[in-house]
Amino acid sequence: MTEPPGGDAPPVLALRGVSKAFGAVQALRDVSLELFAGEAHALAGENGAGKSTLVKTLTGVYRPDTGQLLLDGEPVEFHxxxxxxNAGVAVIYQEPTMFPDLSVAENIFIGRQPRAALRRIDRGAMHGRAAELFKRLGVALDPEQPARGLSIADQQLVEIAKALSRDARVLIMDEPTAALSGAEVTRLFNVVKALREQGCAVLFISHRLDEIFELCQRVTTLRDGTWIASEPVAGMTHDDLIRRMVGRDLDALYPKLDTVPGEVALKVHRLTREGVFTDVSFEVRRGEIVALAGLVGAGRSEVARAIFGVDRWDAGSVEVNGRGLPAASPTAAMSAGLALVPEDRRQQGLVMEQSIERNIGLTGLKNLRRGPVISRAAERDRARDWAIRLQLKFNRLSDAVNVLSGGNQQKVVLGKWLSTRPGVLIIDEPTRGIDVGTKAEVHRLLSELAADGLAVLMISSDLPEVLGMADRVLVMQEGRLVAEIPRDAATEESVMAAATGRAS
Amino acid sequence: MTAVTAGRGGRSLVDLVFRARELSIVAALVLLVAVTTGVNGNFLSGQGVKDIFLNASILVLLAVGQSFVIITKNIDLSVGSVVGLVAFTVGDFLAADHGRGIVFAVILGVAIGAVCGLANGLLVSFGRVPALVVTLGTLYVIQGLDHFIAHGRQINAVDLPPALLSMGNGGVLGIPYLPLIAVLVMVAAGYYLRSYASGRDFYAIGSSPEAARLAGLPVRRRVMTAYLLSGGLAGLAGVLWLARFGTVVADAAGGWELQVVSAVVVGGVAITGGVGSVYGAALGALLLTTITSALVVLKVDPFWQQAITGALLLLAISVDRLLALRVARILRRRNARHGS
Structure with missing residues (x-):
């Protein structure tokens, strides 16, 4: 596999010496990439390494400042x-951009619907062709249903159907698996493998290294906008790849410190929210990191939301440091010392357009008040303290958080909540969509916080993270707590068995 | 009802919801007419019905144009001013020489409207200024221009060529021209929006502008077209206004933009874009006009008309929101079943 699978044929799509700058920031510097028909090619790199810019250059969203795009060996410009x-390059984003008000079939064929006489849209043909595509992909979707309400996995399949309908020769997938459950990932991979065998070139981006090794033949690594290597995957190890991405050896990715659990900080007793989760009981002690594992949709985030008071619970009780919490009151939860770092930082964790200092200050406006007004100076001091403690990478504290990378955004959310000095931290998917370097930092931070006596409840779909970080693993399945596994007994097999209901 | 349709398919469910909107407007109309006729038998007299249709026609034309704009997630507040400007300038033009043909007058009116629409469209799609601000600005600019041209004068029916006035009040086979024109425009627009690829683009753009851009749809061109159509139809409405009323002062249709937007939204075109039909919008316009006439017949203080229009608008928006939530929930449940 050292030779690219294309043989003598030129790459379907290639970048040669491409650079792209945004203002003073050099996003890509002299980057080259070759995609051959029939190969799945991984693009690896930390957040901010230039992967997204590269994808947008390939898909005509950006135009390179210097360098060339080659289609079948011929220079080409995408305006x-x-x-x-039209050149056969299709892209599937992590969160597909759909038209929620249009039907699934229209989403596939928008702008090039099959025509009948007088150039009218031939709806029958359109629905028929959409149904054919879904049959080819082996998925059961109704072409006539509106796209609104489709799961992200189904939306991605619609996007793939769209790519198929265009006879796409290059399929670019930008972190397609970040929001999928295990079964959905398997289904997606089967589809992608079939496409590759049919001669499609696939460019695959993922932070989950396992997936790169499972799906791809070659991998190109970027670091700080610069091309590092393009090489076959076979023969590489995880550590090799991480070293290429980070440019140094990582400290252990899961720097878990041993701690002695203290008294019970969070006690959840027979908590039930009808139709969502049932009879959930557990305790988290000071100094402990307890992971809540399970498949997507098992009700983990919902339990967290109910504990924090975002959603109402129907039965049961929650105690923080021995005192009961009222239902559905985030304010009471916060003053009792709970903090919730939500799963979706863009939607739920941050005010994206506002500055770093404003976001960090948001949870403590009471303490930042001087008389009736918020003190900007106090806000800034507080933000600076936490930015330093969390090793946040930023230009100015007054920058909007939407210019930060995903990992740094997560640090801002952490700072926002840690600055409330919580006794219990609930953190939902702490490292989703975060590059390995920052991931290790977040883990180190969680570990230190626990060692300082914080009780941490961590929800995670990332099994290595669960196994690496947790003192105990609680497993949920279909709204019920089905297993509690101590650190020593927790393995990928034992957790998955419990999560999928194969446990004895 | 919804539970049954949910099983059959999301599409039929959604169709039903929108048809439900059109049907409920028809039901409201029937109820309104029945009650009013019960109180005062003259309401359904030939002249009464004819007046409603004549008055509604102009609003329908504006509502059709506005639908294009709102479906793309934008808004055109300048249409009232455009109607005023066109009515006055075309009136002025015809009053100067009765020999000038009315076909030419119509073309002139549409052209003036289209130029206004072009200005809106350019600013919104290329200038990337929010539509609300742009068209609020052009509302005042066009109004000012109108006042400047009118200079306190007034166009009177006696100054206008009889051919024009007969277009406003005459008809063929007992059917007045105005509603005929309005229905023709509505059907053509409705057919185009539903059955042509470029027509579906408007919905796609309003549904998700970002996705439309990534899908390579000509977003700016479509938004331009929407404003051009809205402006052109406002121009046509201006000429018809002149033909219908004969007497025109500078701010003839001042405030109409809000009636138009109300009609469109009451008719089921979502103010957030991507949803609705021109048929619904036209029915909304007919309903608002009928309410006005009914209140006159019922001898209710005209002040109440505005309050009722407002209440209707709030009702329509609440119903939309409720239905959207319900549909979303049903779809989610269906998809959850698919997935497992």
């Missing part, structure tokens, strides 16, 4: 996403 699509 718009439409140009790239």
């Amino acid at each position: 718009s996403p439409a140009d790239a699509q």
Whole structure:
């Protein structure tokens, strides 16, 4: 597999010496990449390494400052996403951009619907062709249903159907698996493997290294906008790849410190929210990291939301440091010392347009008040303290958080909540969509916080993270707590068995 | 009802919801007419019905144009001013020489409207200024222009060529021209939006502008087209206004933009874009006009008309929101079943 699978044929799509700058920031510097028909090619790199910029260059969203795009060996320029699509380049984003008000079939064929006489849309043909595509992909979707309400996995399949309908020769997948459950990932991979065998070139981006090794033949690594290597996956180890991405050996990715659990900080007793989760009881002690594992949709985030008072619970009780919490009151939860770092930082964790200092200050406006007004100076001091403690990478504290990378955004959310000096931290998917370097930092931070006596409840779909970080693993399945596994007994097999209901 | 349709398919469910909107407007109309006729038998007299249709026609034309704009997630507040400007300038033009043909007058009116629409469209799609601000600005600019041209004068029916006035009040086979024109425009627009690829683009853009851009749809061109159509139809409405009323002062249709937006939203075109039909919008316009006439017949203080329009608008928006939530929940449940 040292030779690219294309043989003598030129790469379907290639970048040669491409650079792209945004203002003073050099996003790509002299980057080259070759995609051959029939190969799945991984693009690896930390957040901010330039992967997204590269994808947008390939898809006609950005135009390179210097360098060339080659299609079948011939120089080509994409002036718009439409140009790239017409050239057979299709892209599937982590969160597909759909038209929620249009039908699934229209989402596939928008702008090029099958025509009948007088150039009218031939709806029958459109629905028929959509149904055919879904049959080819082996999925059961109704072409006539509206796209609103489709799961992210189904939306991605619609996007793949769209790519198929265009006879796409290059399929670019930008972190397609980040929001999928295990079964959905398997289904997606089967589809992608079939496409590759049919001669499609696939560019695959994922932070889950296992997936790169499972799906791809070659991998190109970027670091700080620079090309590092393009090489076959076979023969590489995880550590090799991480070293290429980070440019140094990582400290252990899961720096768990041993702690002695203290008294019970959070006690959840027979908590039930009808139709969502049932009879959930557990305790988290000071100094402990307890992971809540399970498949997507098992009700983990919902339990966290109910504990924090975002959603109402129907039965049961929650105690923090021995005192009961009222239902559905985030204010009471906060003053009792609970903090919740939500799963979706863009939607739930941050005010994206506002500055770093404003976001960090948001949870403590009471303490930042001087008389009736918020003190900007106090806000800034507080933000600076936490930015330093969390090793946040930023230009100015007054920058909007939407310019930060995903990992740094997560640090801002952490700072926002840690600055309330919580006794119990609930953190939902702490490292989703975060590069390995920052991931290790977040883990180190959680570990230190626990060692300082914080009780941490961590929800995670990342099994290695669960196994590496947790003192105990609680497993949920279909709204019920089905297993509690101590650190020593927790293995990938034991947790998955419990999560999928194969446990004895 | 919804539970049964949910099993059959999301599409039929959604169709039903929108048809439900159109049907409920028809039901409201029937109820309104029945009650009013019960109180005062003259309401359904030939002249009464004819007046309603004549008055509604102009609003329908504006509502059709506005639908294009709102479906793309934008808004056009300048249409009232455009109607005023066109009515006055075309009136002025015709009053100067009765020999000038009315076909030419119509073309002139549409052209003036289209130029206004072009200005809106350019600013919104290329200038990337929010539509609300742009069209609020052009509302005042066009109004000012109108006042400047009118200079306190007034166009009177006696100054206008009879051919124009007969277009406003005459008809063929007992059917007045105005509603005929309005229905023709509505059907053509409705057919285009539903059955042509470029027509579906408007919905796609309003549904998700970002996705439309990534899908390579000509977003700016479509938004331009929407404003051009809204402006052009406002121009046509201006000429018809002149033909219908004969007497025109500078701010003839001042405030109409809000009636138009109300009609469109009451008719089921979502103010957030991507949803609705021109048929619904036209029915909304007919309903608002009928309410006005009914209140006159019922001898209710005209002040109440505004309050009722407002209440209807709030009702429509609440119903939309409720239905959207319900549909979303049903779809989620269906998809959850698919997935497992």
